[in-house]
Amino acid sequence: MSLDPSFVGRTYPPTAPYQVGREKIREFATAIGATDPAYHDPEAARALGHPDVVAPPTFPVLVTMAASQQIIEDPALGVDYSRVVHGDQRFAYTRPVVAGDELVCVNTIEEITTRGAHGFLTTRTDVSTAAGEPVVAVWSKLVVRGEA
């Protein structure tokens, strides 16, 4: 089954807020070996002007990956997740994510293309606080591999 190109431009309803926890940031930073004190110690983060510990640059993918389920599981779009590989990933930050953020995601399908048997799905997720402050825009390109 191929991706339905009429979905380009579609925007999905905002997701339920994701609570960014201090311990989750510490756990993620530890898992990637990021030892900078600003990822672990609120005082070190405050010294840089942040209200609490700062998340490493790729942390927002935890939030957007969960949010993208509403696209991947949209039966009308036709993504077979067992055939999906990650193509591209990009983050454009207004500011870093910090502990205490309540983040809401709005997913938009930016592009659907086909090359040979493979489908390519580019999504943009606008991540903002529940109060509406923009934080980061996240692009993902997924490759849906065709049957060999």
Add this chain to the structure above:
Amino acid sequence: MELPTQTFRVTRADLVRYAGASGDFNPIHWSDRTATKVGLPGVIAHGMFTMALVGRAVTTWAGAPDAVVDFGVRFTRPVVVPDTDEGTEIEVSAVVKGVTEDGLTRLDVTATCLGEKVLSQARATVRTPR
């Protein structure tokens, strides 16, 4: 200007820890049986784990944990992680491409594993240290 190369060792234990911290439990990142069944040579690192290591390199070069303003990569080749104590290694290097109108520094990044590029179009824009 070329920036000093940074090397990151990656073992199976790192992938298990990343799976838990990120919530990405795809078995191709921990099960050889599953990985080989879908045509991979063996267990591979999460693409987002490789990107996270590159992010560490970028923040180290920038000199600040919160310096990254824009960061994008294309995943071109899987990082195969053998079930050994040594695992494998990812080497990350970069060149400074210039400075934007806003005074931000643009980097072109190269990440290799066993001499082969694992990312393409890897670019970061960073704030210069305060």
